[in-house]
Amino acid sequence: MSVEKINKWVNPSRVREKGFNTKGLPVNVKELVKIYSTGKGIEVQALRGVNLYVGEGEAVTIMGPSGSGKTTLLNIIGGVDRPTGGEVIVGDIKVHELSDDLLEKYRLSIVGYVFQAFNLIPVLTAIENVALPMIAFNVPRNTRVARAKWLLEIVGLSDRLYHKPYELSGGQQQRVAIAVALANDPPLILADEPTAELDTENAMNIINLLTKLSIEHGKTVIVSTHDPRMAVRTKKIFRLEDGRIKGEYKPMEITGGVVGREAELSEVLKTKLASVEKEFEELIEKFKKHEISLEEFDRQYTRLKNYIEVLRDLLRSMGH
Ligand SMILES: Nc1ncnc2c1ncn2[C@@H]1O[C@H](COP(=O)(O)OP(=O)(O)OP(=O)(O)O)[C@@H](O)[C@H]1O
Numbered sequence: 381m382s383v384e385k386i387n388k389w390v391n392p393s394r395v396r397e398k399g400f401n402t403k404g405l406p407v408n409v410k411e412l413v414k415i416y417s418t419g420k421g422i423e424v425q426a427l428r429g430v431n432l433y434v435g436e437g438e439a440v441t442i443m444g445p446s447g448s449g450k451t452t453l454l455n456i457i458g459g460v461d462r463p464t465g466g467e468v469i470v471g472d473i474k475v476h477e478l479s480d481d482l483l484e485k486y487r488l489s490i491v492g493y494v495f496q497a498f499n500l501i502p503v504l505t506a507i508e509n510v511a512l513p514m515i516a517f518n519v520p521r522n523t524r525v526a527r528a529k530w531l532l533e534i535v536g537l538s539d540r541l542y543h544k545p546y547e548l549s550g551g552q553q554q555r556v557a558i559a560v561a562l563a564n565d566p567p568l569i570l571a572d573e574p575t576a577e578l579d580t581e582n583a584m585n586i587i588n589l590l591t592k593l594s595i596e597h598g599k600t601v602i603v604s605t606h607d608p609r610m611a612v613r614t615k616k617i618f619r620l621e622d623g624r625i626k627g628e629y630k631p632m633e634i635t636g637g638v639v640g641r642e643a644e645l646s647e648v649l650k651t652k653l654a655s656v657e658k659e660f661e662e663l664i665e666k667f668k669k670h671e672i673s674l675e676e677f678d679r680q681y682t683r684l685k686n687y688i689e690v691l692r693d694l695l696r697s698m699g700h
């Protein structure tokens with residue numbers, strides 16, 4: 381069953397010299413658990429039952445403190461790592477059930493992964509790095525060369541085709557990494573803190589590129605980031621804490637659609653934070669006066685507390 385489902389995707393003629401022809405797939409994560417066993421019998425529970433749904437062609441953000449499980453989650457969705465329990469379903473493919481062999485095909489044909497460290501091959505030029513996944517995918521040579529050039533042009537590096545990674549700046553390396561991720565025209569793009577190491581201008585380039593993949597080309601894009609400029613441009617923000625999803629927020633509802641200048645965005649976020657904090661205080665008052673049930677209090681308390689955390693997180697990363 382899964383062999384046929386994967387083999388449908390392992391089709392090099394899908395990959396054209398130019399353009400994106402493959403639309404996104406929905407991603408459904410259910411009760412995902414990951415336990416790492418380290419030496420001396422010590423276990424780390426990195427994911428403790430994560431549930432999330434990303435619609436086809438949607439761009440979403442995973443936020444959360446260091447160690448909350450963002451990379452682990454992306455690695456499992458991307459087929460780089462395996463879960464201890466739970467399910468990952470991408471389109472009609474049950475990723476958690478794939479054999480090693482099929483998992484490799486899944487990574488090659490369905491996932492474009494932009495890693496936290498750029499993961500370029502140091503001895504290869506930019507164009508060779510971009511062509512590499514296409515070689516593994518049996519894309520014909522002429523198409524490979526043309527597409528690698530086209531992709532590097534898309535990310536604004538047509539004048540750096542023959543540079544090796546160490547001859548490129550951090551921002552340029554990150555753009556090559558995105559071109560590599562897009563080589564086989566995958567329906568699913570994953571990016572782990574893609575703007576963490578970049579200055580404002582380079583970060584904005586990457587953010588625009590990733591959001592465009594969803595909005596203009598219908599790719600499904602999942603990004604882990606602390607970058608509010610990225611987060612507010614996506615459809616949903618999932619807040620991960622201690623291996624669990626603590627809340628799901630719609631940036632449109634937070635910002636009213638303001639994604640413009642940073643100063644404007646921070647004002648909108650501060651106003652929202654003040655109003656949510658007020659709501660939080662009112663809730664506590666209501667509870668003290670016995671105006672609401674314990675269950676209702678509990679539900680609202682958790683929702684508002686996490687909402688406040690998200691807003692503080694966004695503001696903190698803007699230097700407030
Ligand atoms: N290979 C591993 N072996 C053991 N423990 C691990 C391994 N990888 C991650 N962990 C642990 O799992 C937890 C989640 O790690 P993960 O890298 O997913 O967090 P993160 O949210 O990506 O953090 P950061 O923001 O710092 O990148 C951490 O407590 C980490 O120490």
Ligand SMILES: [Mg+2]
Pocket residue numbers: 450451452496572
């Ligand atoms: Mg990480």
